[in-house]
Amino acid sequence: MLKIFIPILYLIFYAEFSRADDAALTHGSWRDISIEEQEQYLSESSQNTSLPISQRVSATIELGRFSGANAIIAVGRASRSADPELRIASVQAAEQWQGRAKWDVVSPLLDDDSELVRSVAVRALIPIWPILPESYQNYLGQNIDIYLRGLPETLEADLERAWFYSIQNDLLKSKDNYQRLNRKYSDARISVAYVQVLNNNQEHDEAKRILLEQLTVYPKDANLHYRLGLTNHQLGLVEQFKSHLSIAYEYGKDNAKIGYTYALSIRSTQPNKAIDTLTQAYAIDPNPSYLYAKCDTLLMVNKEANRCLSQLETVAPEHIVTELKSHY
Incomplete structure (x- = not known):
C-alpha cells in the first residue's frame, strides 16, 4: 500500500498561509498550536493545488488523525480528486477513522477506475466488516471476492x-x-x-x-x-x-500490539514496567491508544503526567483527554 510521509513541519513551511501564521510557525513549533489549527493547516495543504502532489498526499494522510469538519471535507475532496495518489491518500486517512465516516469516504472508491485504488479501498474497509449492515456487507463482499481472486x-x-x-x-x-x-x-x-x-x-x-x-x-x-x-x-x-x-x-519486543497488551496486563502490579513498555510501544507505532494507556497509568500511580497529557492532546480529541483527567 502506498505510504508517503513528509514531516509535518515541512508541509507547514511550504504552505501558503498568511504572514502572521508564517511568523507564528517560524518562531513556535507544531506542538505549540492547537489541534484545531493543525487540522486547518493540513486541510489547506491537502486542497492547495499549487503545492507538489507529494506534499498534498502527506497532508491528506495526516488528516486521518482528526475528526473535525475541515478534515472530513478535505479528505472527501481528495477522494474525488483526478489524481489517484490523492484518492489513495484519502483512503489512508479514512483508515484511521471508524464506522460510518470510513465507509462514506472509502466505499465509492470500490468502483474506481484504478485497480490499485480499488484494492486499497477493499483492504481499508475489511476491518469494519463485523459492524456493517448486511446490505453493506453484500456490496463489499462482491468486491472482496474480486480482490481475492486476483491475488497471486x-x-x-x-x-x-x-x-x-x-x-x-x-x-x-x-x-x-x-x-x-x-x-x-x-x-x-x-x-x-x-x-x-x-x-x-x-x-x-x-x-x-x-x-x-x-x-x-x-x-x-x-x-x-x-x-x-x-x-x-x-x-x-x-x-x-x-x-x-x-x-x-x-x-x-518490537511488536507494539504485544507490548501494549502485556503492559495492560501488568500495570496494576508493575506500573513502572508498564509505563516503560507503553512508551516503547508508542515509539514503534504511534497509536493514540498506546499513549492514552501510558497517560492513564501515570495518573493511576500519581506520577507526573503533564508532558504525556500534552502530547496526547495533539493526537486525540479534546473530550477524550478531558474525560481522562476527570477520572483522577
Missing part, C-alpha cells in the same frame, strides 16, 4: 486471504484454507490466522490444541505465545494468560 498464489497472498476470512468470521472457508495452506507451507502465521476464527466461534480448546502443537515447532514465536495467552484468557486461565503474554513480549 504465494504465501503472503494466501495469508492475506486467511486474514480476510478471519475478519469475515467465515469458519468454513478458514478451515479449508488452513488445511490447504498447511499442505503447501510451513509457517506459524497460518495457525495464528486460523486460531482467531476458532476463538471467535468459541472453539477455544481446539485453538489451544493447535497453538500448543505449533509451539513445539516454533517455540520462540511471539505471535503464537500471544495468541495462546489470549486463548487462555478466554478459557479463564488467568495465570497461563499472563505467563504466555510475558513470553510473547520477551520474544516480540
Whole structure:
C-alpha cells in the first residue's frame, strides 16, 4: 500500500498561509498550536493545488488523525480528486477513522477506475466488516471476492486471504484454507490466522490444541505465545494468560500490539514496567491508544503526567483527554 510521509513541519513551511501564521510557525513549533489549527493547516495543504502532489498526499494522510469538519471535507475532496495518489491518500486517512465516516469516504472508491485504488479501498474497509449492515456487507463482499481472486498464489497472498476470512468470521472457508495452506507451507502465521476464527466461534480448546502443537515447532514465536495467552484468557486461565503474554513480549519486543497488551496486563502490579513498555510501544507505532494507556497509568500511580497529557492532546480529541483527567 502506498505510504508517503513528509514531516509535518515541512508541509507547514511550504504552505501558503498568511504572514502572521508564517511568523507564528517560524518562531513556535507544531506542538505549540492547537489541534484545531493543525487540522486547518493540513486541510489547506491537502486542497492547495499549487503545492507538489507529494506534499498534498502527506497532508491528506495526516488528516486521518482528526475528526473535525475541515478534515472530513478535505479528505472527501481528495477522494474525488483526478489524481489517484490523492484518492489513495484519502483512503489512508479514512483508515484511521471508524464506522460510518470510513465507509462514506472509502466505499465509492470500490468502483474506481484504478485497480490499485480499488484494492486499497477493499483492504481499508475489511476491518469494519463485523459492524456493517448486511446490505453493506453484500456490496463489499462482491468486491472482496474480486480482490481475492486476483491475488497471486504465494504465501503472503494466501495469508492475506486467511486474514480476510478471519475478519469475515467465515469458519468454513478458514478451515479449508488452513488445511490447504498447511499442505503447501510451513509457517506459524497460518495457525495464528486460523486460531482467531476458532476463538471467535468459541472453539477455544481446539485453538489451544493447535497453538500448543505449533509451539513445539516454533517455540520462540511471539505471535503464537500471544495468541495462546489470549486463548487462555478466554478459557479463564488467568495465570497461563499472563505467563504466555510475558513470553510473547520477551520474544516480540518490537511488536507494539504485544507490548501494549502485556503492559495492560501488568500495570496494576508493575506500573513502572508498564509505563516503560507503553512508551516503547508508542515509539514503534504511534497509536493514540498506546499513549492514552501510558497517560492513564501515570495518573493511576500519581506520577507526573503533564508532558504525556500534552502530547496526547495533539493526537486525540479534546473530550477524550478531558474525560481522562476527570477520572483522577
